Amino acid sequence: MLPAEMVGGVSAGRAANLEVTGEALSTFVKRVDSALRNLEGSAGDPTRIGAQGIKPTSLNSGSSAAFPEAHALYLQYNRVHEELTSLSKTLHLQIEAIGIAVRGAHVGFDNLEEDQRRRFAEIQTRIQQIEDAKSDERRPEPTVSGSL
Template sequence: MLPADMVGGVSATRAANLEVSGEALSTFMKRVDTVLSELESSAGNPKRVGAQTINPASLNSGKHGAFPEADDLYAQYNAVHEKLTSLSRTLHLQIEAIGIAVQGAHRGFDNLEEEQRRRFHEIQMEIRRIGDAKGSKHSGDAKTGAM
């Protein structure tokens, strides 16, 4: 037989500990907003990361003949740069989504402004597109034997 304070397999004490207070959510929401603000003003901002490109001619002037290693270096730099830009963008989107989700948990998702619900849905769709693009690149790599 279950103890008197057990409700659906969870004690009343444990259930009370699982409840999220409005104050705790507000504190967490402020932390998420701070992290997002810091990311936007840092070198990790997706726009700043995306702007840090190099010109292939800066590695290989062509004056002294072919230099295939420079071309390889440029290709590797671009591959890493593309991944970092994608990672930065995804991180930015995830932090923004967490901020909206915390507000939804605090006030109820139905009580969020229409713009916030729309933005949350847009973020989810964009993250899915990024994931799908990564998946198709990896499956394409597997077909060609590339890594």
């Protein structure tokens, strides 16, 4: 049985702790916006990370002889590069979504401009697509037994 003050999901004490001032939200929005600007101006920007690829021939030193270690290094580099690019894109999207969510918490989500609500929904859809793609990559391939 829940205590009387918890009816509705949040106790009165916790509700008081969740209340924030408009000034605190504005300060937080400014910090989120600053973090987003810093990311966009840094080497961690998704566009910059995506442009930092290498070619398989870059590791062969001009030799036509097979160098399996170089090929393994190339494959590992590409795997890590793809992960970093994905992480950077996801981080960028999440910071943008936090900024919109904080604005919505301050003025009410229904009071946000339509383009902000639409962008928030687009971001959530894109993040879910990224997470689904990662889950699909990690899911083991079904095995087919040789005997029937």
